[in-house]
Amino acid sequence: MEEHIVIIGNGISGVTAARHIRKLSDKKITIVSAETEYFFSRTALMYVYMGHMKFEHTQPYENWFWKKNKIHLKKGFVKQIETKSKTLHFAEGDTLEYDKLIIATGSKPNKFGWPGENLKGVMGMYHKQDLENLETYAPNNKVCKRAVVVGGGLIGIELAEMLHSRHIPVTFLVRESSFWNGVLPEAESAIINREIMANGIDLRLSTNLKEIISDENEQVKSVIIEETGEEIPCNVVGLTAGVSPNIDFIKDSEIKTGRGVKVNRYLETNIPDVYAIGDCAEQQEGINQRRPIEAVWYTGRMMGETLAQTICGNRIQYNPGHWFNSAKFFDIEYQTYGWVWAQPKANEARFYWEHADGNKCIHINYNKNTREFIGINTFGIRMRHEFFDKMLNEKQSVDYVLEHLADANFDPEFYKQYERNIVLKFNKENNTNIQLKKKSWRRIFA
Known part of the structure; x- marks a missing residue:
C-alpha cells in the first residue's frame, strides 16, 4: 500500500513540498486547507485590490493541475492531531489518517487584546x-x-x-x-x-x-x-x-512547540514522521544569524523543496544560504543582501551614500578589521542578487565589491553616474584609492 503524505496548509511551502514529492515519487499526497480550495500567491493579494489583476490570476496552476498530478485537495479545518494513531480530526467531524504529516499552516495576524479588535471592519x-x-x-x-x-x-x-x-x-x-x-x-x-x-x-x-x-x-x-x-x-x-505562527490547534498534541512548531535542521519535529515548514516552523537554533522563524515566501519554498527530498529517501539539511529580501515602499524598491543591521555591531563599519533626490541610497556593511563585505541595503537602485551572493560566498572585501559595482547593476549605462559618485565618496571618507572596473559580467559569472 502506497505511503500517504498529508500536508496541512496550501501556501507556498506546503504546495512546493507536494509538487516536489510528486516529481520524486508516486506517494499518495493530500493537501488540507481551511482557507481556499486552490493555492494562490498571497503576495499578489494587494494587486487584486489595486486593480492590476483578478484573483484567478493569483493562482499559478490551473485547476486541472492537481488531479493530473494526483494531488488530492481536501477542504477542512484540522481541530486535533492524534500522533499515536496518526489521525487528523476535523472540526467538521470527519478524520484522515496519514503515514507522514507535514505542518505548513503559515501565519496569522497578531492581536494584542485591543477592545473592539473583533468588530466588523x-x-x-x-x-x-x-x-x-x-x-x-x-x-x-x-x-x-x-x-x-x-x-x-x-x-x-x-x-x-x-x-x-x-x-x-x-x-x-x-x-x-x-x-x-x-x-x-x-x-x-x-x-x-x-x-x-x-x-x-x-x-x-x-x-x-x-x-x-x-x-x-x-x-x-x-x-x-x-x-x-x-x-x-x-x-x-x-x-x-506582525504575524505569529498559526499553530493553536497543535498545542494540545505531543508535538513540541515554542512560538512555532520546533524543528531541527532536517525540518523534523520531536515526533517521528511529523515535519513542519514555512512560517509556522521554528528552528531550534537560528541558522547563520537568521531568526528561528522566518515569515518569508522564498524560505517557505526552499523548505518545501528540501523536505520533499527527505520524504523521498534523500535526507538532507535545510540550508537557506545568505539572507536576502526585497520589498516595495510605494515607489521605492528595497533590496537587502547579507546583513545590514539597524545598529552596527562592534566589529562592523558602515558606508552610506544617498542621492541628492533623497529617495535613492546604498548602505554597505563590512568588517572594519578584515574589510570583508558583510551586506548591503539598496533603495531606489535595483541590483543583481547573483552578484552579491557571489561576493558573500567568496568573502570578498568591500574594496573589491565597490571596484566591481558595475557588475551589480541591471542597467550599468543608466546607473554609472551613481557608481562614480559612490566610489568617490567612499575614497574620500576612507582615504582609499578604489578604481571602478568596467562591466565584466561575463568574466565574473563564467
Missing part, C-alpha cells in the same frame, strides 16, 4: 477573506471615509498603499519612533518616512492604539490613541502589527 491583510472584507468595508472613499492602519511593517505599508490607490484617506499608526527602525538603519528608515508622507498618508510615529470604538451595528466607528486620547473617526481598521 477590522481585518488583517493576509488571507483571501481579508481581501473580501476590504471589498465589503472599503470598496471606495464614499463607503470608507477613512481607514486606520496599525503596525509599522511590510504588511502595514502595503495595506496603506492599497487603500491609498482607491483614494481612501489613511492614518498609519506606528509605535516605533521611525518606520521599521527595528530592521532598517536610521537613514533608510527616514527615506521611507518621507515616502509615506509624500503619498498623503497621515503617518503617526511613536503612536499606539488604545481601543477601537463600535457604532450601534457592531461596526468600526473610530479609534482612540493611547498617548493623547485623540479619537480618529474611521470605517476600517487594518491590524498589521
